[in-house]
Amino acid sequence: MKAKITITPKKAVVDPQGKTVQRALEQMGYQGIGAVHVGKYLEIELTGDRAAAGSQLNDACLKILSNPVIEDFHVEIVD
């Protein structure tokens, strides 16, 4: 079992990395590129109870893995 955690900048926060990547893609000629958001992806290998792992990781995301002032997160647990 492992957790896949995606952390993305909140919409209200300016994301210069995303904007720069977006411009690069456009300059390279890729079509139909909308806004790009650069975030983080973590994989955490887990043992034990699935529900407990979920709530524990939610807590960890709020405390350390993300900063709720500037980031949103999404936790997905897969087998």
Added chain:
Amino acid sequence: MNFAVLQFPGSNGDQDCVHVLANALGQTSRLLWHKERSLGDADAIIVPGGFSYGDYLRTGAIARFSPVMQAVQNFAAQGGLVLGICNGFQILCEAGLLPGALVRNRSLQFRCETIFLKTANYQTPFTEKIAKRKLLRIPIAHGEGCYFAGEETLAELKSRRQILWRYVNAEGEANPEANPNGSLDNIAGVCNQAGNVAGLMPHPERASEAILGSDDGRWIFESMIQALQQRAAAKVA
């Protein structure tokens, strides 16, 4: 007064802070390793600049869970003076001791230059000795110094006068050209509601001796020293 300067793996402004406080300002200052659980007899805490824990995860994110930071939380809750500089500012925001957060510079560039700071509130332990209307020439050196806070937080910062310094040009105007990192409202430094914890991205310890081209930074430390002396005198009386 006794200053303790925290030292994390990756701190790099720690020795400069100790030097300035001891040799330029005549105070007692010492390093305090991040694994310490007690602040000892410290009257004030400096959280210095650097790249604590390699800036892994987010700047300041790991350092805030160091054992010493628990002691700093308690110290701050009791009204102790805490100043965070650069990475120290980031750590204090991550720790929730200061509002807001610091994100990647809008230019994506690491900015290393001398800027002008305008003080926005002179009635704090970190600013009371700064001459009115004096602009401070102080260096910055950071890649993630863009100050961000939600709308509500920003309104609160303004109404409670928690914004201490803004980036300005030589004429004292806070405009986009004078803003080196894209900070909201040109904010360079803020304090908490109680006014005993402050942080700023510029490095006052690198501008506290005339030989370095500017000693404007010392007024921030001098303000802290005066505030501590007043507290000590009030205790005796």
